[in-house]
Amino acid sequence: MLALSPPALATTDFYTPPPLWPGRPGDIIRSESSPLGVPLPAKATRIMYRSTDVHGAPIAVTGTLLLPLTRWSGPLVSLAIGTHGQGDQCAPSKLLNTAVHYQPPFDLMVGYELLAMDSLLRLGYAVVVTDYQGLGTPGTHTYLNPIAEAHAMIDAARAAQRLTSRVGPVAFWGYSQGGGAAGGAAPTDIAALADKASGTLLTGAIGYYLNGIIAAYPEAKPVIAAGLNATGKTMLTKTATQCIVETALTYGFRRHSDFTTNGQSITAMLTASPKTRAILTAHKLGTTKPAAPVLMVTGNNDDIVPAHAIRATAVDWCRLGATVQLHEIQAPTVLPGTAIGHIVNYLAAMPTALDWLAHRFTGTPAPTTCR
Numbered sequence: 001m002l003a004l005s006p007p008a009l010a011t012t013d014f015y016t017p018p019p020l021w022p023g024r025p026g027d028i029i030r031s032e033s034s035p036l037g038v039p040l041p042a043k044a045t046r047i048m049y050r051s052t053d054v055h056g057a058p059i060a061v062t063g064t065l066l067l068p069l070t071r072w073s074g075p076l077v078s079l080a081i082g083t084h085g086q087g088d089q090c091a092p093s094k095l096l097n098t099a100v101h102y103q104p105p106f107d108l109m110v111g112y113e114l115l116a117m118d119s120l121l122r123l124g125y126a127v128v129v130t131d132y133q134g135l136g137t138p139g140t141h142t143y144l145n146p147i148a149e150a151h152a153m154i155d156a157a158r159a160a161q162r163l164t165s166r167v168g169p170v171a172f173w174g175y176s177q178g179g180g181a182a183g184g185a186a187p188t189d190i191a192a193l194a195d196k197a198s199g200t201l202l203t204g205a206i207g208y209y210l211n212g213i214i215a216a217y218p219e220a221k222p223v224i225a226a227g228l229n230a231t232g233k234t235m236l237t238k239t240a241t242q243c244i245v246e247t248a249l250t251y252g253f254r255r256h257s258d259f260t261t262n263g264q265s266i267t268a269m270l271t272a273s274p275k276t277r278a279i280l281t282a283h284k285l286g287t288t289k290p291a292a293p294v295l296m297v298t299g300n301n302d303d304i305v306p307a308h309a310i311r312a313t314a315v316d317w318c319r320l321g322a323t324v325q326l327h328e329i330q331a332p333t334v335l336p337g338t339a340i341g342h343i344v345n346y347l348a349a350m351p352t353a354l355d356w357l358a359h360r361f362t363g364t365p366a367p368t369t370c371r
Contacts, residue, residue, distance in 0.1 A: 014030070014032065014046060014048070014062070015048075015062055015088070015091075015136045015137050015138075016137075016138065017029065017048065017060035017137065017138070018030070021050055021058075021060060022050055023050070023058075024050065025050055025051055025052055025151070025154075025155045025158060026049055026050065026051075026154075026155040026156075026157070026158025026159045026161075026162060027049060027050045027158075027159070027162065028047060028048070028049055028159055028162055028163055029048040029049055029050060029060055030047075030048045031045050031046065031047045031048070031065075031163060032045070032046050033045060033046075034046035034064055034093070034096065034097060035097060036096055036097065037096065037097050037098045037099040038095075038096055038099045038111065038114055039114075039118075040066060040096075040114065040117055040118055040121060041068060041069045041070065041118065041121050041122060042066035042067055042068055042069060042117075042121050042127070043066070043067045043069065044064055044065070044066050044067075044096060045064065045065045045067075045163065046062065046063075046064055046093050047062065047063050047064065047065055047128075047156075047159055047160075047163065048060055048061070048062045048137075049061055049062075049063070049155055049156065049158075049159035050155065051133070051151050051152050051155040051156075052151050052155075053133060053142070053148055053151070053216065054142065054145060054147045054148045054151075054216050054217075055216075059133055059137075059139070060137055061130060061131060061132065061133055061137060061152045061155065061156070062091065062093050062130075062131045062136045062137055063092075063093055063128060063129050063130040063131050063152075063156045063159070064092065064093045064096055064128070064129045065126070065127075065128045065159075065160050065163060065164075066117060066121060066126065066127040066128070066129070067126050067164070068121045068122070068124055068125065068126065069121075070122070070124055071124060072124060072125075072126055073123075073124035073125065074124075074166070074168035074169065074361075075124075075125045075126070075168055075169045075170070075171065075361045076125065076126045076127075076128065076157060076160055076161065076168060076169070076170045076171075077120050077125050077126070077127050077128075077170075077171050077172070077173050077357070078127075078128050078130070078153050078154070078156050078157040078160070078170065078171070078172050078173070078182075079113065079116060079117065079120070079127050079128070079129045079130075079173045079174065079178070080129075080130060080132070080149060080152075080153045080172070080173070080174035080177070080178035080179075080180075080181035080182055081111075081113050081129065081130075081132075081174075081177065081178050082112070082113065082174075082175055082176035082177050082178050082346075083143075083176055083177045083202070083205055083208075083244050084109060084111075084135070084243060084244060085109065085208070085239075085242050085243030085244045085245075085246075085247060086135070086140070086141045086143060086207075086208045086211060086212075086239055086240050086241070086242060087107075087240070087241040087242050087243055088135065088136050088137075089101050089103075089107070089109065089243065090109050090135060090242075090243040090244070091131040091135045091136030092111055092113065092129050092131060093129070093131050093136060094136060095109060095110070095111035096111060096129075099111070101243065106245070106246040106249050106250070107242070107243065107245075107246050108243065108245040108246065109243035109244070109245055113129070113178075115347075115350070116173065116175075116350065117129070119350065119354055120173070120354075123354065123358065125361075126160065126164070128156045128157060128159070128160040129156070130152045130153050130155075130156040130181075131152075132148075132149055132152050132181075133145075133148045133149075133151075133152055134212075134215070139215065140211055140212055140214075140215035140216075140240070141208065141211075141212060142212040142213075142215065142216050143177065143205075143208035143209050143211070143212045144177060144180055144187060144190060144193075144208070144209045144212065144283070145212055145213070145216060145283060146180045146181060146183075146186075146283055146285060147282070147283070148216065149177075149180060149181035150181050150182075150183075152181070153172060153174070153181045153182065154172075157170050157172075169360075169361050171357055171360065171361070172184075173353070173357070174186070175297070175346045175349075176304070176305065176342065176346070179297075179305075180285070183285060183290055183294055183296075184294065184295060184296055184297065184353075185296060185297035185298065185305070185310070185345070185346070185349065186285060186296070186305075186310065186313070187305050187309075188284065188285040188286060188309050188310055188312070188313040189284050189285075189306070189309035189312070189313070190209065190280055190283050190284065191267045191270070191271065191280050191284075192306045192308070192309040193304075193305060193306065193309070194206055194209075194256065194265070194266050194267045194270075195265060195267050195306075196303075196304065196305065196306045197304055198255050198256040198257075198265065198266070199253060199254070199255050199256075199337060200252070200253065200303060200304060200336075200337040200338070200339065201248050201252040201253065201337060201338050201339050202244070202247075202248060202252070202304055202339060203251050203252060203253060203254045203255070203256065204235065204239055204242075204247040204248065204250060204251030204252065204254070205239075205244065205247060206256060206259075206266050207235045207236050207238070207239030207240070207247070207251070208239055208240075208247075210224055210228075210236055210266075211236055211239065211240050213276070213279055214236075217275075217279055219275045220275060220276050220279060223269075223270075223273040223275055223276045224236075224269075224270075224276070226261070227260055227261060227264075227269035227270075227272075228259055228260060228261065228269075229259060229260060229261045231258060231259055232258075232259030232260060235251060235259055238250060239251070253337065285313050286312065286313040286316030286317060287316070288320075289317065289320035289321055289322050290317060290322045290324075293322075293323040293324075293325070293360060293366030293368075294317065294322060294323065294324045294325070295324075295325050295327060295352075295353060295356045295357075296310055296313070296314050296324060296325070296326050296327065297310075297326075297327045297329065297345060297346075297349040297352075297353070298310040298311065298326070298327075298328065298329070298345070299328055299329030299330065299331055299341070299345045299348075300333070301329070301331045301332060301333040301334070301341035301344065301345065302329075302341050302342050302345055303333065303336045303337055303338070303339060303340070303341040303342055304339050304341075304342040305342060310326075311326065314326045314369070314370075318368075318370035318371070322370075323366045323368050323370070324368060324369065324370055325356070325366065325367050325368055325369050326369045327349060327352055327353075329344075329345045329348050329349060331344055331345065331348060
């Protein structure tokens with residue numbers, strides 16, 4: 001039975017943390033029933049829980065716990081969303097209540113991870129969806145910061161276990177941005193991703209990343225301020241409050257070099273300074289062995305996340321002794337730069353991912369493509 005936590009200190013808004021909160025990562029700060037505005041077979045509870053930022057300081061993060069309406073078979077899936085944006089209105093816990101967010105003229109967002117949530121719930125799994133650091137709650141969303149995102153994702157699973165008083169097998173699910181948190185179909189190399197995304201529909205998403213590292217690493221601010229021209233600085237200000245649809249409409253198909261003082265790429269700007277180069281290095285996956293089996297997904301038709309970087313991470317993890325299955329999508333390239341290939345790969349991989357997950361939950365040894 002779901003047991004709601006005692007009321008926290010009263011505030012006027014669920015997303016504003018109280019002055020004090022519990023002391024362990026994953027402890028519940030507050031929770032409440034969350035009416036779903038989307039067709040999911042679940043009972044929803046909105047949660048605020050304790051997590052830690054990239055430096056280990058305590059932060060409050062929000063999310064949603066979804067319990068299947070059919071009998072819960074025990075497993076829990078912590079799901080990290082793909083790119084939604086950086087504005088608080090883009091938080092998945094809010095979109096689950098409203099189905100669609102729209103404020104004229106271009107502020108539009110739909111919770112597109114519903115297919116994955118629905119599929120997992122229908123298999124009898126509970127699903128907890130983190131809002132990530134700063135998405136909904138005060139502060140800047142640390143977009144594509146795999147350390148902060150992983151903390152939020154792991155602590156969401158802990159919060160779900162404490163709220164329900166049930167401990168069972170836990171898996172982590174994520175694609176695109178969510179893959180960076182889960183370590184699956186991930187933007188494993190931010191520098192390579194930035195180069196690939198420049199000139200595509202998602203060009204402006206680099207603003208989310210730059211805003212996030214300025215907030216998390218103060219030493220990066222002067223480097224970025226010196227490297228961006230007036231257009232680039234305006235881009236940071238605008239994207240800080242946007243969801244991805246508005247960002248795509250505003251900055252889609254621009255080049256990153258349009259935003260820099262000397263026409264260099266954003267990657268070149270960041271790697272030129274030891275301070276920001278160290279941040280990029282810290283955000284690159286592959287140096288630490290995953291403790292659990294991993295399914296990674298990619299394909300040559302992906303027009304947003306570079307396939308070669310995902311393959312390289314799989315090789316790195318294999319060398320460290322991890323159990324990794326690399327699933328290659330064989331699909332044609334269609335309208336490159338529009339993110340169609342990136343989306344197609346997610347849809348094409350979902351049956352494989354669900355089957356892989358079901359076998360892990362039943363204890364079947366994980367396959368590997370490591371050599």
